[in-house]
Amino acid sequence: MMSLLEFNQKNVVLTDTDGKQYSGIANFIDKYDLEETEDAIQIKVGNFWEIFYESDIKAIELV
Known part of the structure; x- marks a missing residue:
């Protein structure tokens, strides 16, 4: 399980499970x-x- 709090108020690229x-x-949130x-x-x-729950996120990274 990832810690999404570290991405709060940061510019990211998120890849969903699709x-x-x-x-x-x-x-x-x-x-x-x-x-x-x-x-x-x-x-x-x-x-x-758009809201992405932890289980909907394949990858997330800072940019």
């Missing part, structure tokens, strides 16, 4: 805030915010 890539400033079982990263894609 192989699609997203880039932008990441916002960490704690699982307790979401009332979920895993943490997530939020990235603005166009005019919308």
Whole structure:
């Protein structure tokens, strides 16, 4: 399991489990805030915010 908190407010490239890539400033979301079982990263894609749970992320790296 990765620690998504280290990517909070940093410019990242995220690859989801389908192989699609997203880039932008990441916002960490704690699982307790979401009332979920895993943490997530939020990235603005166009005019919308996409949420990626840990299990949806194949890779994430700083740019």
